[in-house]
Amino acid sequence: xxxxxxxxxxxxxxxxxxxxxxxxxxxxxxxxxxxxxxxxxxxxxxxxxxxxxxxxxxxxxxxxxxxxxxxxxxxxxxxxxxxxxxxxxxxxxxxxxxxxxxxxxxxxxxxxxxxxxxxxxxxxxxxxxxxxxxxxxxxxxxxxxxxxxxxxxxxxxxxxxxxxxxxxxxxxxxxxxxxxxxxxxxxxxxxxxxxxxxxxxxxxxxxxxxxxxxxxxxxxxxxxxxxxxxxxxxxxxxxxxxxxxxxxxxxxxxxxxxxxxxxxxxxxxxxxxxxxxxxxxxxxxxxxxxxxxxxxxxxxxxxxxxxxxxxxxxxxxxxxxxxxxxxxxxxxxxxxxxxxxxxxxxxxxxxxxxxxxxxxxxxxxxxxxxxxxxxxxxxxxxxxxxxxxxxxxxxxxxxxxxxxxxxxxxxxxxxxxxxxxxxxxxxxxxxxxxxxxxxxxxxxxxxxxxxxxxxxxxxxxxxx
Numbered sequence: 053x054x055x056x057x058x059x060x061x062x063x064x065x066x067x068x069x070x071x072x073x074x075x076x077x078x079x080x081x082x083x084x085x086x087x088x089x090x091x092x093x094x095x096x097x098x099x100x101x102x103x104x105x106x107x108x109x110x111x112x113x114x115x116x117x118x119x120x121x122x123x124x125x126x127x128x129x130x131x132x133x134x135x136x137x138x139x140x141x142x143x144x145x146x147x148x149x150x151x152x153x154x155x156x157x158x159x160x161x162x163x164x165x166x167x168x169x170x171x172x173x174x175x176x177x178x179x180x181x182x183x184x185x186x187x188x189x190x191x192x193x194x195x196x197x198x199x200x201x202x203x204x205x206x207x208x209x210x211x212x213x214x215x216x217x218x219x220x221x222x223x224x225x226x227x228x229x230x231x232x233x234x235x236x237x238x239x240x241x242x243x244x245x246x247x248x249x250x251x252x253x254x255x256x257x258x259x260x261x262x263x264x265x266x267x268x269x270x271x272x273x274x275x276x277x278x279x280x281x282x283x284x285x286x287x288x289x290x291x292x293x294x295x296x297x298x299x300x301x302x303x304x305x306x307x308x309x310x311x312x313x314x315x316x317x318x319x320x321x322x323x324x325x326x327x328x329x330x331x332x333x334x335x336x337x338x339x340x341x342x343x344x345x346x347x348x349x350x351x352x353x354x355x356x357x358x359x360x361x362x363x364x365x366x367x368x369x370x371x372x373x374x375x376x377x378x379x380x381x382x383x384x385x386x387x388x389x390x391x392x393x394x395x396x397x398x399x400x401x402x403x404x405x406x407x408x409x410x411x412x413x414x415x416x417x418x419x420x421x422x423x424x425x426x427x428x429x430x431x432x433x434x435x436x437x438x439x440x441x442x443x444x445x446x447x448x449x450x451x452x453x454x455x456x457x458x459x460x461x462x463x464x465x466x467x468x469x470x471x472x473x474x475x476x477x478x479x480x481x482x483x484x485x486x487x488x489x490x491x492x493x494x495x496x497x498x499x500x501x502x503x504x505x506x507x508x509x510x511x512x513x514x515x516x
Contacts, residue, residue: 075131075133075136076102076131076134076135076136076147076149076154077102077110077111077112077129077131077136078110079149080102080149080154080171081102081103081104082101082102082171083099083100083101083115083171083172083173083174083175084099084100084101084102084147084153084154084169084170084171084172085097085098085099085115085117085169085170085172085175085176086098086099086154086156086167086168086169086170087167088156088158088165088167089165089167090163090165094118096116096118096119097116097117097118097175097176098114098115098116098145098156098158098167098169099114099115099116099117099169099172099175100112100113100114100115100138100145100147100154100156100169101113101114101115101123101175103266104266105204105206105266105267105268106196106204106205106206106266106267106268107196107204107268109268111125111126111129112125112126112129112136112138113125113126113265114126114138114140114145115175117175117176117177120178120235120236120237120238120494122175122177122231122235123229123231123235123264123265124140124229125229125263125264125265125271126138126139126140126145127139127140127141127272134148134149135147135148135149141272141412142160142161142412143158143159143160144158144159144160145157145158145159146159147169150168152170153168153169153170153171154168154169155168155169156168156169177238178238180238180239180240180497180499181497181498181499182244182498182499182500183240183243183244183499184243184244184246184247188210188247188250189212189213189250189251190210190211190212190213190250190251191210191211191213192208192209192210192211193208193209193211194206194207194208194209195207195208195209195257197259197282197285197286197289198285199262199269199278199281199282199285200281200284200285201269201278201281203262203267203268203269203278203282204267204268204269205259205260205262205267205269205282205285205286206232206259206260206265206266206267207232207257207258207259207260207286208232208246208257208258208259209255209256209257210246210247210249210250210255210256210257211250211255212250212251212253212254212255214253215253215255217295217296217297218253218254218255218296218297219254219255219296219297219298219299219300219323219512219513219515220254220255220256220257220290220295220296220297220298220299220300221249221254221255221256221257221300221301221302221326221508221512222256222257222258222259222283222286222287222290222299222300222301222302223242223245223246223256223257223258223259223301223302223303223304223307224283224301224302224303224304224307224308224310224311225242225261225303225304225305225306225307226303226304226305226306226307226329227305227306227418227422229261229263229264229271230260230261230264231260231261231264231265232258232259232260232265233258234258234304236481236493237481237493237494238493238494239481239483239493239494239499240499241304241481241499241500242258243258244499244500245302245500245505245508246258248500248505248509249505249508249509249512252509252513253513254509254512254513255295255296257286257290259282259286261279261282262274262278262279262282272416273416273417274417274418275417275418275421276309276310276313276418276421276422276425277421279306279310280310280313280314280317283301283310283311283314284314284317284318284321287299287301287314287318287321287322288318288321291320291321297515297516298323298324298515298516299321299322299323300322300323300324300325300326300436300512300515301314301315301322301324301325301326302325302326302328302508302512303325303326303327303328303330304328304329305328305329305330305331305448305449305480306331306422307328307330308325308326308327308328308329308330308331308427308440308458309330309331309425309427309430311325311327312325312330312427312430312431312433312434313427313430315430315433315434315435315436316429316430316431316433316434319433319435319436322436323436323437323515324436324437324438324439324511324512324515325434325436325437325438325439326438326439326441326508326511326512327438327439327440327441327458328441328442328482328504328508329441329442329443329446329448329449329454329480329482330427330440330442330449330454330455330458331427331449331454331457331458332427332428332431332453332454332455332456332457332458332459332460332461333426333427333428333453333454333457334423334425334426334428335422335423335424335425335426336368336372336423336424338449338454339368339408339423340361340364340365340368341450341453342408342447342448343360343361343364343404343408343409344357344361345447345450346402346403346404346447347360347361347402347404349447349487349489349490350402350403351402352398352402356398356402359395359398360398360399360402360404363391363395363399363404364404364409366387367384367387367409367414368423370383370384370387371384371414371419371420371423372420372423372424375420377415377416377417380414380415380420381411381414381415384411384414385411427457427458427461428457428458428460428461429461431457431458431461431462431465432461432462432464432465433465434462434465434467435465435466435467435469436467436469437469437470437471437511437515438458438462438467438469438470438471439471439472439507439508439511440455440458440459440470440471440472440473441472441473441474441475441482441504441507441508442454442455442473442474442475443474443475443477443478443479443480443482443485443488444474444475444476444477444478445477445478445479445485445487445488446478446479446480446488447479447480447488447489447490448480448490449480451474452474455472455474458472459472471511473507475501475503475504475507478501478503478504479492479493479496481493481499481500482500482501482504483496483498483499483500483501484496484498484501
């Protein structure tokens with residue numbers, strides 16, 4: 053449960069399948085990129101990709117390469133002749149075919165920006181030293197899995213060529229929109245991890261979260277229970293293949309809690325778990341801890357932090373008190389309207405209106421269900437070997453409180469097959485950091501520290 057922000061309104065809502073009739077989506081599959089000039093502001097590269105999802109339906113995603121945002125799915129698509137309209141959370145991108153390119157109009161609030169988009173082979177990305185490059189010394193295969201509610205999940209299986217009965221690690225992302233590469237802050241974390249593990253003789257499966265990439269489903273409407281169902285479907289299918297020696301899970305941030313829930317409910321489906329920055333406390337408690345650190349990291353004084361946290365606690369109490377989204381948003385708007393001007397100024401100054409403290413996130417069901425969750429109950433039922441790693445500079449899932457919660461719950465349940473460590477100088481993404489602040493992620497060249505990759509590989513390889 054982390055506080056990543058979605059740039060320029062690229063939030064995700066309900067996805068509706070399209071038929072494969074002729075139109076821009078079918079006729080012009082691929083990537084399109086243009087330069088959007090904002091008056092008195094920057095020029096941003098904005099891209100659109102038309103693609104086919106795992107169930108064969110046509111869909112689209114948006115990219116903002118200058119902001120490190122890729123594969124951001126749209127909420128709704130409307131086609132009319134040569135025009136296709138891509139709806140986002142708070143913006144719309146309208147594309148009209150013009151002989152060999154699209155004329156685009158990006159509308160957000162009072163802003164309307166026109167620009168042309170031309171076909172490109174790839175969207176521009178920062179070159180990182182650890183990003184995998186072909187050819188690979190292992191095989192890759194595209195797979196699809198059907199979850200309990202019919203959602204089709206798209207995945208990549210990487211299999212070492214030299215190992216006939218390798219152990220398999222299924223990678224599970226944290227909170228927020230995520231494809232199988234778990235790309236954020238200019239880094240492709242799961243692509244790097246999968247490449248490293250496969251080169252170490254470990255098979256790896258990574259998948260697009262529902263409503264993202266080539267997976268179908270409703271990202272904005274998802275709940276924790278659906279994420280558990282998705283992972284359970286994958287684990288059951290991979291165990292049934294009888295292709296691997298041991299089948300386990302490597303999860304990041306929210307991912308370990310999802311893994312623990314599957315292991316608690318279907319113990320035969322999970323042979324081991326690696327928890328990376330896993331949550332060991334209630335969702336509500338973690339959010340309060342994150343927000344306190346967020347205010348401090350942004351320069352708030354102790355007195356200002358205390359004042360801000362009064363507001364934060366009321367915000368979350370309001371979310372818990374309103375199960376339905378419309379009354380919840382109305383109550384939160386009323387809360388903000390009642391604030392004294394000095395409190396509103398304080399909130400804006402220290403950016404305490406983003407992530408879980410924004411109306412767009414508060415409206416979604418996942419935030420409330422995550423707040424009401426407590427992973428310790430699931431960790432107490434986990435009987436398989438567990439490696440729990442946290443970074444000493446993690447400001448999103450602080451190591452001391454959360455690692456203690458996971459280890460305590462495992463031991464309370466009688467699990468003695470537990471290894472744990474706080475890795476020095478590593479942040480939430482397991483990069484070698486100076487401060488651990490979230491604004492550092494993009495500036496760090498390293499994607500994942502070698503010490504973390506080595507610990508993960510050693511643990512997975514020794515499972516038998």
